[in-house]
Amino acid sequence: MRRCDVLVVGGGPAGSTCATALVRAGLDVVVADQASFPRDKVCAGWITPAVVEELALDLADYRQGRTLEAVRGFRLGRMGDRTHLHRYADPMSYGIRRCEFDHYLLERSGARLALGLRVGAVARRGARWIVGDRFETDMLVGAGGHFCPVARSLGAEPDAAVIAAEEVEIAVADGDVAAGALEAGVPELYFTRDLTGYGWAFRKGAFVNIGLGVRVDSPSGAGNRAGPQLRRRVEDFVRLLIDMRRIARAPETRMVGHAYVTCRDSRRRRFGDGFVLVGDAAGLACERSGEGIRCAVESGMLAAQAIRDALARGSTLASDLCGYGEALDRRFGAAACAGPDPAALAPASLRRAVAAALMASEWFSRRVVLERWFLRSGEEALAPLSQPATRP
Ligand SMILES: Cc1cc2nc3c(=O)[nH]c(=O)nc-3n(C[C@H](O)[C@H](O)[C@H](O)COP(=O)(O)OP(=O)(O)OC[C@H]3O[C@@H](n4cnc5c(N)ncnc54)[C@H](O)[C@@H]3O)c2cc1C
Structure with a gap:
């Protein structure tokens, strides 16, 4: 022992x-x-800058032989609606x-x-x-x-609810039509119309990651039975990406699922x-x-x-x-x-209508959804990990 x-x-x-x-x-x-x-x-x-800071990651060292894509833009919208493209001069996140x-x-x-x-x-x-x-x-x-x-x-x-999600990561060569119109370092986020989750398509270096996650109520483990329904939603999302010419064809590799809790x-x-x-x-x-x-x-x-x-x-x-x-x-x-989530108190139809109106606003999409909710800008990172002690 x-x-x-x-x-x-x-x-x-x-x-x-x-x-x-x-x-x-x-x-x-x-x-x-x-x-x-x-x-x-x-x-x-996708990692936010706080992760890099807290882990005291040496990015020059990390990128030796590994994928590290600086994210300088995001495309955001609700599935089937107009999207907004937000660009930034500095890296706002990283793809690993x-x-x-x-x-x-x-x-x-x-x-x-x-x-x-x-x-x-x-x-x-x-x-x-x-x-x-x-x-x-x-x-x-x-x-x-x-x-x-x-x-x-x-x-x-x-758990009160789980996020049930599926994703696939595929390799693409430069000029490979499979990557469609996806731009490296510009993740695309598409919220489901019922606002229970979102799908993404993220090109980072020589890889494209596609997936979708939705929140599923799970008072008695219902999240574990979300499989077939989730699979259908993922397939619909992939078809939407193809229709929008974001990707050229459905990935041949099977998506993999997992769950986690907020x-x-x-x-x-x-x-x-x-x-x-x-x-x-x-x-x-x-x-x-x-x-x-x-x-x-x-x-x-x-x-x-x-x-x-x-x-x-x-x-x-x-x-x-x-x-x-x-x-x-x-x-x-x-x-x-x-x-409790105050928004959850409103009827679903009202929430959908309000969300559609808000997401149509470029300001809301950039300042609230992206910067406040996703990038959590304005929230301080924890003090970074100390450096390892050096031997005398
Ligand atoms: C589809 C999907 C997409 C996501 N995308 C993002 C994203 O882009 N950015 C982000 O910040 N978060 C994302 N998340 C969430 C993120 O992946 C997790 O929150 C994160 O991995 C949690 O890290 P962890 O160390 O707690 O657990 P994990 O990363 O799951 O590590 C757990 C480890 O425990 C080991 N383990 C499990 N059971 C046993 C056992 N019985 N004995 C020994 N070892 C065991 C496993 O092998 C594993 O190595 C995503 C989640 C999903 C499902």
Whole structure:
């Protein structure tokens, strides 16, 4: 049995960020993931500048041999309506590929890695956790994404709703007609007419990512049955992109589906004696845009801070981890996303009419939808990860 100070289950952005911060604080950290890296993750691969800042990403280093597309424009509209094209002089976001991004972050974390290790239900023995009959630890971080085993064992509460989404990422060569009229670095976002979600087409470097996500009420796991309906909506969206000549033909590769939860709809218990949940495991994605990478990174950083403080006091009890719950509330709670959505109180037909009128406005589309809801400009990033200690 190998001992470690902290065992992180899941090596996505939430797990690797938390592990990086803990390793840099001098703790012995193991990251266990069922996958061997590099591995892919169902995702459009759009990161906002806050992510770059918080992770202290060296973009010149990152782009060596990897896709990094600076985003300097967005096309936005409701499906079937007129779209607005918004351009910017400076990069407003970046396009990455998750198979590269997650691998890069995990490698630079400096944590011990246990890859190809599928973690099942976790068991507590006294004040310790025994994981996979291989590791023994006082502190467990559940970073295993939407279906995280730690969340299922310890934090499971039914989510109010899930975002059910499908995407595909295909390689395109320069001049390849398959990419249609899509411009590199100009993601296109098309809101569904019932405003429950949006589809996207995003050309980044030599790849095009196409997908669609919708919010599905899930009081009793209905989100898991969204499959066939979602598939139809995705097919309709792909046909629309072809009709609009944004792409030339339907991708031959089959779309892949996944689900995740926004901070408004999550009911998960995010910490307890000896454990915290981070990222999708905690259900923290941004309510308006569905952005999840930033929330994964930020919760990873906040959890690391709380764990460091608790371990410094010699305790991993929930009462010593409640700083994490408070930090989450400040960052993702009340003002950010908790409470009822006032728009939901209006009848659907009225919401659709108002949304159509608002989306037709270039000002609303740029300043509110794009800059406030999607780019969250004006919201400060967290202090970046500290640099690794250099050896004397
Ligand atoms: C279609 C789609 C498009 C999206 N597009 C964007 C986007 O463009 N930008 C954005 O910001 N967000 C996007 N998101 C959301 C974003 O992908 C997630 O919020 C983000 O990946 C969460 O990171 P995480 O580290 O919490 O979990 P994950 O990235 O899911 O990582 C979890 C890790 O845990 C591992 N794991 C799971 N179960 C086990 C187990 N039993 N044992 C061991 N390991 C396990 C997995 O292998 C995985 O490596 C999108 C989501 C979807 C579904």
